[in-house]
Amino acid sequence: MTNLLTQLEQTNIPKHVAFIMDGNGRWAKSQGQHRLFGHAEGVLSVKEIIKTAREIGIQYLTMYAFSTENWNRPAEEVAGLMDLLVQAITNETDEMHENGVRLMTIGDISALPESCVVSLNEATHKTRENTNLTLVLALNYSARSEITSACKRLAEEVKSGLISLDQITEDSISEKLNTSGIPDPELLIRTSGECRISNFLLWQLSYTELYFTPVHWPDFRKKEFVNAIIAYQQRERRFGKISEQLNDNK
Numbered sequence: 001m002t003n004l005l006t007q008l009e010q011t012n013i014p015k016h017v018a019f020i021m022d023g024n025g026r027w028a029k030s031q032g033q034h035r036l037f038g039h040a041e042g043v044l045s046v047k048e049i050i051k052t053a054r055e056i057g058i059q060y061l062t063m064y065a066f067s068t069e070n071w072n073r074p075a076e077e078v079a080g081l082m083d084l085l086v087q088a089i090t091n092e093t094d095e096m097h098e099n100g101v102r103l104m105t106i107g108d109i110s111a112l113p114e115s116c117v118v119s120l121n122e123a124t125h126k127t128r129e130n131t132n133l134t135l136v137l138a139l140n141y142s143a144r145s146e147i148t149s150a151c152k153r154l155a156e157e158v159k160s161g162l163i164s165l166d167q168i169t170e171d172s173i174s175e176k177l178n179t180s181g182i183p184d185p186e187l188l189i190r191t192s193g194e195c196r197i198s199n200f201l202l203w204q205l206s207y208t209e210l211y212f213t214p215v216h217w218p219d220f221r222k223k224e225f226v227n228a229i230i231a232y233q234q235r236e237r238r239f240g241k242i243s244e245q246l247n248d249n250k
């Protein structure tokens, strides 16, 4: 296992990796278990990915834990997911804090049950000064609403004369997003075989490398994560240039 990390090119470690954690339900079904069992096992993957990210030196992880569309699931599953979230935050915050992990959220958490809001606020407040790794949980998150809110806030500023139209720039839009101050992800990993973005970080993923794997989230552990980073390191990120121009810059 230690050997696996030595395969990574140390000068090309992504700063920020985002995850669409898919396949908990299918994994549970394949084991003859209830969907919530799959989500609980998925929390163990989250823990292992955080630990591995610290070992590798990744600075930001963003995880899509609950989308605005997920409210449409059966009430029992939504309630179970919320309970799991509170449990995970309650059980893990001290260890995250000791390891220098800062917890943040994106999305409208005010619509989550009170117990979730309280535990998330406590955990984010407690860990706010930590600098080893930032864990961003996307909860009740929708990229389209995020961009719409940013547009409305900028429009208000123009309307009130605080800024001019010319001051609406790509940077000023980025600053109005929930992810303000966080670098865009270099790598997005989606598990469980679906090849879509599902309203996640639409602005921030403009130049991100996309990695899709058939592995279900509960089976996505250290080895799969390191393999995804190795695949990322083998890609050439051209940002619209041609290969020769990239080599010239080296």
Ligand code: FPP
Residues within 6 Å of the ligand: 021, 022, 023, 024, 025, 026, 027, 039, 042, 043, 046, 063, 064, 065, 066, 070, 084, 085, 088, 089, 137, 192, 217
């Ligand atoms: C997708 O699997 C998974 C989710 C909608 C929830 C992800 C949540 C967790 C892993 C737990 C969250 C906890 C923390 C601490 C972040 P699915 O149910 O869509 O699977 P399926 O497509 O196979 O049905």
